[in-house]
Amino acid sequence: MSKAFLAGRQPLWALRDVSLEVAPGSFTCIVGPSGCGKSTLLRILGGLDTPSSGRVVMPEANGRIPASAFVFQEHGVFEWLNVFDNITFGCRMAGMRWAEYTVRAREWIQRTGLRGFERAYPHQLSGGMRQRVALARAFALDAPALLMDEPLGALDAQTRLLMQEQLVDLWEAERKTVVLVTHSIEEALLLGDRVILMSARPGRIKDELTVPFPRPRRLALERTPEFGALRHRIWAALREEAEMSALAR
Ligand SMILES: Nc1ncnc2c1ncn2[C@@H]1O[C@H](COP(=O)(O)OP(=O)(O)OP(=O)(O)O)[C@@H](O)[C@H]1O
Numbered sequence: 001m002s003k004a005f006l007a008g009r010q011p012l013w014a015l016r017d018v019s020l021e022v023a024p025g026s027f028t029c030i031v032g033p034s035g036c037g038k039s040t041l042l043r044i045l046g047g048l049d050t051p052s053s054g055r056v057v058m059p060e061a062n063g064r065i066p067a068s069a070f071v072f073q074e075h076g077v078f079e080w081l082n083v084f085d086n087i088t089f090g091c092r093m094a095g096m097r098w099a100e101y102t103v104r105a106r107e108w109i110q111r112t113g114l115r116g117f118e119r120a121y122p123h124q125l126s127g128g129m130r131q132r133v134a135l136a137r138a139f140a141l142d143a144p145a146l147l148m149d150e151p152l153g154a155l156d157a158q159t160r161l162l163m164q165e166q167l168v169d170l171w172e173a174e175r176k177t178v179v180l181v182t183h184s185i186e187e188a189l190l191l192g193d194r195v196i197l198m199s200a201r202p203g204r205i206k207d208e209l210t211v212p213f214p215r216p217r218r219l220a221l222e223r224t225p226e227f228g229a230l231r232h233r234i235w236a237a238l239r240e241e242a243e244m245s246a247l248a249r
């Protein structure tokens with residue numbers, strides 16, 4: 001598919017001839033320079049925007065609504081809702097009954113370590129806790145696909161590492177279909193089954209590689225030579241694109 005936005009009278013091509021297949025239950029990470037269309041791609045996958053040409057086919061969804069749950073790049077939680085209401089928001093919007101969403105919310109509050117904070121508001125939480133609320137909301141919805149746009153991007157380095165491990169644990173227990181956008185090569189290699197590299201705008205798929213590391217994965221993986229070699233390979237490919245996109249700006 002391709003996607004153009006109107007910039008004045010000119011079309012601005014955000015995505016050009018992107019073709020991607022995502023296997024059910026797989027974890028796909030997308031990396032690429034800023035402005036290459038990663039968020040646009042994710043929004044189209046989730047049905048929040050439409051492609052200019054081409055289409056998204058989701059056999060897994062089976063007409064189910066919602067087919068995917070989102071964790072956004074920023075503004076991941078509603079400031080005016082407490083933790084419980086934030087986590088159950090998607091379920092309530094999907095028309096789920098009280099009895100069901102309460103059980104799900106309790107489970108995910110437990111699994112994301114938010115017990116005791118059900119009635120707290122986002123401004124009373126740390127950045128990492130807010131992010132866990134956003135993740136709990138997405139998992140609680142139990143949609144077949146989870147679409148995450150830099151879900152850990154706003155966190156400090158240490159909290160981010162801890163949250164990466166938590167996310168890897170949650171996913172290894174649930175095995176949902178995940179597409180995650182990240183600027184961090186390490187994060188992509190720690191979490192993903194494969195990594196998709198996008199080119200500078202107009203975004204195309206430049207390369208794709210399978211992540212060979214066995215699961216369960218821990219952070220210590222990042223200190224192995226195999227990890228270092230893959231990181232280097234991805235960085236070399238991305239570097240050129242990142243420089244091009246920096247020049248274009
Ligand atoms: N609603 C919109 N209207 C016009 N242009 C848009 C719109 N959304 C995105 N764009 C443009 O499309 C291109 C891709 O944007 P997108 O947000 O998908 O990039 P990204 O890869 O997610 O970048 P980042 O890594 O900085 O988040 C950018 O040039 C952006 O300006």
Ligand SMILES: [Mg+2]
Binds near residue numbers: 038039073149
């Ligand atoms: Mg983005």
